[in-house]
Amino acid sequence: MNEYFENKIIKLFSxxxxxxxxxxxxxxxxxxxxNGGGKKLFLYIHVPFCTMFCPYCSFHKFIFSKQRADDYFKYLKLELLHIKSLGCSFERLIIGGGSPLLCEDHLIKTIEFAKSIFSIRHVSCESDPARISTQSVKRLKGLVDRLSVGVQTFDDxxxxxxxxxxxxxxxLELAEKIRNITGILPITSVDIIFNFPSQTKESLMRDIEMLKKLSPEQASLYPLMVSSITKNSIREKMGAFNAENEKLYFHIIKKELQETYPIKRGWSFMKKQTDLIDEYAADKNEYIGAGAGAFSFLDGRLHINEFSLDNYAKSINRCGSSAAYGKSFSKKSILYYGMLNGLYGGSMKKEEFKGLxxxxxxxxxxxxxxxKDKMIVTTPFGDYLFMNAMKEFYIGMDKIREKMRLGMSDKL
Ligand SMILES: C[S@@+](CC[C@H](N)C(=O)[O-])C[C@H]1O[C@@H](n2cnc3c(N)ncnc32)[C@H](O)[C@@H]1O
Ligand code: SF4
Structure with a gap:
């Protein structure tokens, strides 16, 4: 298929x-x-605090203060107890933000608490680079299996x-930090964003070379996602988005990383197979989210937690849960969601296409x-098509975030 038709199909998918x-x-x-109904799901905990906001980032967050964090973790503990009382069980915990390591003591206590009430075997957590030191990462030993650090780029x-x-x-300072912490925990992962508006191919190649040199166990290379929430700040701070480079850069990344990272799932690259991948895309389609602004997806229903910190606290005080809004997925949408997750990962069993x-x-x-061998696998074009489709999915989720944040009194 020629380039013209490929691009048309990509647009159609979007x-x-x-x-x-x-x-x-x-x-x-x-x-x-x-309520989990006995299923083994994964638990997502959202820690919505940052010391500053990056122009491209649409995740739900507030400016950090000690008081806010102290209050927040108190309610989070109550919410976890409520989730437990509903009969949920989890083997995997993913902690995202924001920058969860900003609240290091609270974070450690929360992981210990979650492990004491659920049979959690794997914990994945993210952090910005300011929180990363040999000392702080050593404190996470035995508690966190995978730490992903947001480098974004090595280009000054x-x-x-x-x-x-x-x-x-x-x-260079970021590279030094990654070098110092790699090997302390079972998995160190580095987040890189590609296709920033003014990024050249040479700059991307330098990021890839540095990544290979540092060689952490995993890396996620996200295409820049420009959503309704971030489009203005990206344009003002970084310039006009260039959609054309995205495909080219994605194929360069795939080719350049295939030796160091033989296993690939969408935008995540691994040295060897583990069940800890990236925070964005779950290999199991169902999960429960705790914390302000977290989503849950279970039994064909999307649940959305309270976004404002005030309402979050009030809702937990009132009924133990912060799940405030919801929407049922149609049967077809559930099938499409499963297909998106599967083919983003590169393969699905043929029988999983029942109804499709x-x-x-x-x-x-x-x-x-x-x-191929009773499996449906993506071609190089499909690899990009579904990576792009996942990107569009997350951009779409930002519309929901934007709507939820409307009218919030504590926006910062
Ligand atoms: C929730 S963020 C937390 C990262 C951490 N607070 C930091 O700043 O390093 C997780 C990752 O999402 C990715 N991300 C955030 N906004 C993005 C965007 N607009 N496009 C692509 N990736 C994005 C970044 O790579 C980031 O490291
Ligand atoms: S990228 Fe990280 S530090 Fe920047 S705003 Fe998003 S969560 Fe906060």
Whole structure:
């Protein structure tokens, strides 16, 4: 298939995902808080605090203060107890933010607490680079299995325009931090963003070379996501978004990293197979989220927690749960969501396409997938198509975040 048709299909996919996400913007159904029903799900805990806001970031967050964090973790503990009382069990805990390590003592106590009430075997946590030192990471030994650090780029000019140079250090300083902590925990992972507006191919190649030199166990290389929340700040601080480079850069990354990181799942790269991948895309489609602004997806229902810190606290005080809004997915949407997750990861069993045979035939026709040993695997075009589709999905989720933040009194 030629480039022209490939690009048309990619655009069509983006529209398709947007269309589906828009159906969930009016999450106004009321149902009881999600209860695990004996299923093994994963637990996501959101820690929404940062010391500053980066222009490209749309995650739900507030400016850190000790008082806010002290209050927040108190309610979080109550919420975890409530989730436990509903009969949920978890083997995997993912802690995202924000910058969870900002609240190091609270974080450690929360992980210990979650491990004491659930049979959690794997913990993944993220951090900005300011919190990263040999000493702080050693404190996480035995508690955290995977720590992902947001480097974003080693390019000083890009760090400056993203406001991160002064706060988190130069590219060389970031590299030194990663070098010092790699090997302390079972998995160190580095987050890189590619396709910043003014990023050149040479700058990307330097990021890739530095990553290979540091060689942490995992790396996530995210395409820059420009959503309704961030489009203005990205344009003002960084310049116009360039969609054309994205595909080119993605294929360069794939090729350059295949030796160091033979296992790839969407935008995540690994040295060897583990069940700890990236925070964004879950290999199991169902999860429960705790904390302000977290989502849960269970039994075909999307649950959305309170976004404002005040309402979060009030809701936990009132009923133990912060799940405030919801929306049921249609049967077809659930199938599409499963297919997006599966093909983003590169392969699905043929039997998982039950109810999606026309879609499978269409994907084969456009050469996005092919059949191999009873598996449906993505082609190089499909790899990009589904990586881009996942990006569109997360951009779409930002529309929900934007809507939830409307009218909040504590926006910062
Ligand atoms: C929730 S953020 C937390 C990272 C941490 N607070 C930091 O600043 O290093 C997790 C990761 O999401 C990625 N991310 C955030 N905004 C993004 C965007 N607009 N496009 C692509 N990736 C993004 C970044 O790589 C970031 O490290
Ligand atoms: S990238 Fe990290 S530090 Fe920057 S605003 Fe997002 S969560 Fe906060």
């Amino acid at each position: 529209h398709f995902i947007n269309f589906h996400i828009n159906k969930y913007l009016h999450a106004n159904e009321k149902f009881p808080p999600p 000019e890009l760090l400056k325009i993203t406001n991160r140079y002064d706060k988190f250090g130069s590219g 045979f026309c879609e499978l035939a269409a994907l084969k026709f456009i050469k996005a997938v092919k059949e």
